[in-house]
Amino acid sequence: MxxxxxxxxxxxxxxxxxxxxxxxxxxxxxxxxxxxxxxxxxxxxxxxxxxxxxxxxxxxxxxxxxxxxxxxxxxxxxxxxxxxxxxxxxxxxxxxxxxxxxxxxxxxxxxxxxxxxxxxxxxxxxxxxxLSPRVTRRMIELFSTELPAPTDRPAAPSPIDALTPREREILVAIAEGLNNGELAGRFFLSESTVKTHVGHILTKLDARDRVHLVILAYEHGLMSSGPAGGRP
CATH class of the missing domain: 3.40.50.2300 (Response regulator)
Incomplete structure (x- = not known):
């Protein structure tokens, strides 16, 4: 706050x-x-x-x-x-x-x-x-039936292009349902650094919150390998 x-x-x-x-x-x-x-x-x-x-x-x-x-x-x-x-x-x-x-x-x-x-x-x-990871995965599954496949999208500038490679990795992990502590563990970062990255991603994508990030990740084809980014 x-x-x-x-x-x-x-x-x-x-x-x-x-x-x-x-x-x-x-x-x-x-x-x-x-x-x-x-x-x-x-x-x-x-x-x-x-x-x-x-x-x-x-x-x-x-x-x-x-x-x-x-x-x-x-x-x-x-x-x-x-x-x-x-x-x-x-x-x-x-x-x-x-x-x-x-x-x-x-x-x-x-x-x-x-x-x-x-x-x-x-x-x-x-x-x-x-949102729990289970709910996040189910949400992606539901949205995937409504969204066109990435290959059907015409080539156009994407806000995703403004992300750094690390920010893109963190966005995918957020869409998998990871919280800040889990993000810190996966990427060997402090939680304060993770919060900074998440803040930058929210700003660059003009997203209202992390739920919106999940939707954007799928809409822009970052989760095309399946729910939870293809994890078992």
Missing amino acids: NGDTSPIRVAIVDDQELVRTGFHMVLDAEPGIEVVGEAGDGREAIRLAVEASVDVMLMDVRMPGMDGIAATAEVIATRSAPKVIVLTTFDLDEYAFAAIRAGASGFLLKDVRPQDLAAAIRAVHDGDAA
């Missing part, structure tokens, strides 16, 4: 009041996190994003009326857009992947442990992503 000591302002969006209350109680016990609002549907979520100065929004993906997919796209488009973490009851929920494609920065199951929920909120607030 770049030295900022203000609490992370969180909003909870879910059509079930009991779920909202449960998350609210969990987050009230976490230092440095403040719940600033709740919403029961997507339209209320958009209002909260505009009016409540939210940093991170927990967004239920399946709601009556405006669902979490449409709401995420609208929330991300607001002037002071919060980061969005989508919530789902089912692992590998394709509705949740659609919300991630719409701009969400993370994916959590509703039975997430309190400490993992708080860690995900802090990570997303700091520009990281709340």
